[in-house]
Structures are given as C-alpha cells and as structure tokens.
Amino acid sequence: MTIEDLGTRRTYDVRTYGCQMNVHDSERISGLMEDAGYVRAADPEAADVVVFNTCAVRENADNRLYGNLGHLRPTKLKHPGMQIAVGGCLAQKDRGDIVKKAPWVDVVFGTHNIGSLPALLERARHNEAAEVEILESLEVFPSTLPTKRESTYAGWVSISVGCNNTCTFCIVPALRGKEKDRRPGEILAEVEALTKEGVLEVTLLGQNVNSYGAEFGDRLAFGKLLRATGDIEGLERVRFTSPHPKDFTDDVIAAMAETPNVCHSLHMPLQSGSDRVLKAMRRSYRQEKYLGIIEKVRAAMPDAAITTDIIVGFPGETEEDFEQTLEVVRRARFSSAFTFQYSKRPGTPAATMPEQVPKAVVQDRYNRLIALLEEITWAENKKLVGKKVEVLVAVGEGRKDERTGRMSGRARDGRLVHFATGDLAPRPGDIVETVLTYAAPHHLNADGEPLSHRRTRAGDAFEAGRTPKLKGVSLGLPTVGVPAPLPATSGGCAL
Numbered sequence: 001m002t003i004e005d006l007g008t009r010r011t012y013d014v015r016t017y018g019c020q021m022n023v024h025d026s027e028r029i030s031g032l033m034e035d036a037g038y039v040r041a042a043d044p045e046a047a048d049v050v051v052f053n054t055c056a057v058r059e060n061a062d063n064r065l066y067g068n069l070g071h072l073r074p075t076k077l078k079h080p081g082m083q084i085a086v087g088g089c090l091a092q093k094d095r096g097d098i099v100k101k102a103p104w105v106d107v108v109f110g111t112h113n114i115g116s117l118p119a120l121l122e123r124a125r126h127n128e129a130a131e132v133e134i135l136e137s138l139e140v141f142p143s144t145l146p147t148k149r150e151s152t153y154a155g156w157v158s159i160s161v162g163c164n165n166t167c168t169f170c171i172v173p174a175l176r177g178k179e180k181d182r183r184p185g186e187i188l189a190e191v192e193a194l195t196k197e198g199v200l201e202v203t204l205l206g207q208n209v210n211s212y213g214a215e216f217g218d219r220l221a222f223g224k225l226l227r228a229t230g231d232i233e234g235l236e237r238v239r240f241t242s243p244h245p246k247d248f249t250d251d252v253i254a255a256m257a258e259t260p261n262v263c264h265s266l267h268m269p270l271q272s273g274s275d276r277v278l279k280a281m282r283r284s285y286r287q288e289k290y291l292g293i294i295e296k297v298r299a300a301m302p303d304a305a306i307t308t309d310i311i312v313g314f315p316g317e318t319e320e321d322f323e324q325t326l327e328v329v330r331r332a333r334f335s336s337a338f339t340f341q342y343s344k345r346p347g348t349p350a351a352t353m354p355e356q357v358p359k360a361v362v363q364d365r366y367n368r369l370i371a372l373l374e375e376i377t378w379a380e381n382k383k384l385v386g387k388k389v390e391v392l393v394a395v396g397e398g399r400k401d402e403r404t405g406r407m408s409g410r411a412r413d414g415r416l417v418h419f420a421t422g423d424l425a426p427r428p429g430d431i432v433e434t435v436l437t438y439a440a441p442h443h444l445n446a447d448g449e450p451l452s453h454r455r456t457r458a459g460d461a462f463e464a465g466r467t468p469k470l471k472g473v474s475l476g477l478p479t480v481g482v483p484a485p486l487p488a489t490s491g492g493c494a495l
C-alpha cells in the first residue's frame, strides 16, 4: 500500500536539532518526503509522519529526544497510521537502542543514508514492524538529494561532510565519518541554481571548511572556491562555517578580502585560550597562532566581524588556564560568541579524562566569561553607531514589531540590525540601507528613515510564498574521486 493508494496525501513534519549541517540535512529530508508524495503538515501536531533529525553533541541531547518521543506516544495511539522516524547523529550513535527504549518508533536511519527514509517508512508500514538502517559510510552526498529550502533569500550549501580531526570532546567524527569533499563544479552548480531562484546569500558548510580539497589533493581548494563564487551573477553574500584555525591559510584571507560578495564575517572556533587545554583537546593550534590569524584577518579586512565558540570547564582546566581564555577574548575583540559549559559526551576521550571540573566552578567561570564577552561585544557595537549599513531583511527576524514599528535583518558582517521602516514596506529577502543609531550588546538599532530599499526577487518569492525546491545537484559523474581542478583565482571553475 503506497501513499497514492491512500488517495489522500500523507503529511509530514521535520523537527530539527543541533547544527547548521542538520538544518541543511532537514531541507533534504523535506525534499525527499515531498518527492515521495507527502505534503508538509499545516498543523505539525497532526502530522501523519514526524521525523526527528537529532543532534548528539550535548549531554542532554538524549534526554530531549526520549522526552519528545514519550510525549508523542499518546498522540500516535490516537492517530492510526501515524509514523515516527528518528535520524541524525543520535540515531547514528544509538541505532536499534532507540526502538528498544521507544518501541513506538517506526524508523531509525543514520547520517549516511538520509535518502533511504521514504523507502524505510513504506517498508515499516507494509511489514508493520520497525525498520532500523544505519550505514558506516556515506551512501550518497546529501546535496545530491531533492531539497525543500526554508528560505527564499538564503541557502546552505554543503562542501564536505565528516571530519578528519579528533578533538577529544567531539563525537562528530564517530557519527559523520571521515571528511568527504564534494567536487567544486557540483558546489558551484548548486550555488548558481540557487542564485537563479533569487537566493542572495549562500553559506558554505563543512565541519572544517579549511581542509576542503584535502581529499583530492588541493590544499588551496577552499580559497579558490571562495573566489569562484565571486563570478556568480546575482550572488550578493557568501558566508562559510566552520573554519578550523589549524588549517586556516593566508590564501583564504586574501580570497575573503579580494572577492566582493564574500562577507567580512568569520566564525573562528577558539574553544580555549590555554595552550595546555588546547593540547588536551587535540585542537592542533595554540594561542599565538590563533591570535596571529585574527591579526591578519583584521589587517586585510578592518571591518571584519569575528565570532567564536568557547568551552568552559574542560577536564583539567585550572584558573590559570581560564585566565588565558579571558586574555584571548580581551585581545580578539569578538563581535559575539557561542559559549558552552563542558559536558561529558560518552564515547569521547575527554569523557573519561581525570580532573573533571566541579559544576560550581564551571558555572562561576562561565558567568565571568559571559560578562567579559558582553562588555566587549557592546563596546565593539558602539563603535558602529552612525555608520551606514546594508541589511538583508530576514524571516522571523524580519517581522514587523508592532510595538516599535521596526523590522530586522543581518548586516553584511552578520550583525543583527533592528531598523525603522519609515514609509517603506520591505519584505524578507529585500535589501535596505540605513544608518545605525543605537548599540546594544547583541544587536544594533537604526531608528532613522532608511536611505534606500531594494526590492529583490527573493522578496517577491517570499511575498508569493514560494521557497526554492531544487532537484539534487549532480553532474552525473561518480560522486567521490578527483574532480576537475579549480582554475586558479580567476574563478569559473566548489561543504
């Protein structure tokens, strides 16, 4: 019995946890479901199929999943034919245990076989038995799968999956495997296809974008890829995440500075400022190298906004180590930071390390770090008051705040801007130029009349309720192996 046999199209809802890579993969899951004849549920609580795309990075990731599955059980009992599927990193880690702990789950699929979901759902329904399928390595590049994008103006484009590093606190390599690089031509084709759809901003995605090309022997491939995006007509903003300080090379800084559509915003995970802790984390760089990169980036792009990730309370971290982290924060002047209290991740080397730091000490350090970061981000934001900025009006952030009459969006450096619209009626996806009038620690306001409003195709698409729906991008050649080399810097020739 297939979907069509039911006459009515079954509905689906995807619930995403974790990182941008999961957001990217969830767009593929939606694309697959729609390709298989499902429609997105207008009311997620009434969906025929609920798909959890899980994260395994945080300690409470498990509790959250099993908590949500527990909540869904009574709904399923009242909704005959309803199916529940669990995918993503936690599924890759827990596998069949998920069905043992929650026997009302119908399908468990991993990070390497997203494409199997529709077939697994059908098989589970036909056999009235749970289907668990986990692969040890990538079946097909998720980017080659159909996709249903969330945004009319911004797109995630993966350039590689997996990671070759072995940071001792991280479970990603165990769950997403070794790094596999997409061919540049395929990446650029996907970016071009998106731009043709009206998308203005693309974020290149990879666990470690700086090692892109290692698989096909071109250490300068990432810098070349950035330059190549510069030639794509209509593409106004290029961002990337996540770089790794150990592989961050000068050619990438030059490509950022010399390619007009590459935004001067850089997310550079620090994790710790202490060389001793960085060694224990197996991060393969030290404080001096990290600050050296920041200095070079600022020399090449004085307006660059730099953000970071910091873990507080890594096993063995002393007060002196923590002071080193604060020292780097003082010198790096981040525009914002993702901060984490270290939490044990079973299966990672750090989880069994001695000298786990007591919670109260971690909390105290965390509070001091937040206070310092806030002081600095606010001071850096205050320097921008009076400056003219270009804002890409964003959904969610883009709604009109009835109380203040402001809309919101992101400046080219990634900062969040709330702006008065005056008599204009910008739509998400449009571009507004305005002058900053007020700075807060985590956002900026522009309360004067906007200087200009550019209506874009992305704004038209938003107004028309259209989001890009792309068939998987593949040049029909074998997916893994040596790609056509990227022409040096002149572009024209892809996390």
Ligand code: SF4
Residues within 6 Å of the ligand: 163, 164, 165, 166, 167, 170, 171, 172, 173, 207, 208, 244
């Ligand atoms: S670079 Fe380190 S932290 Fe990042 S995904 Fe790879 S192993 Fe994890």
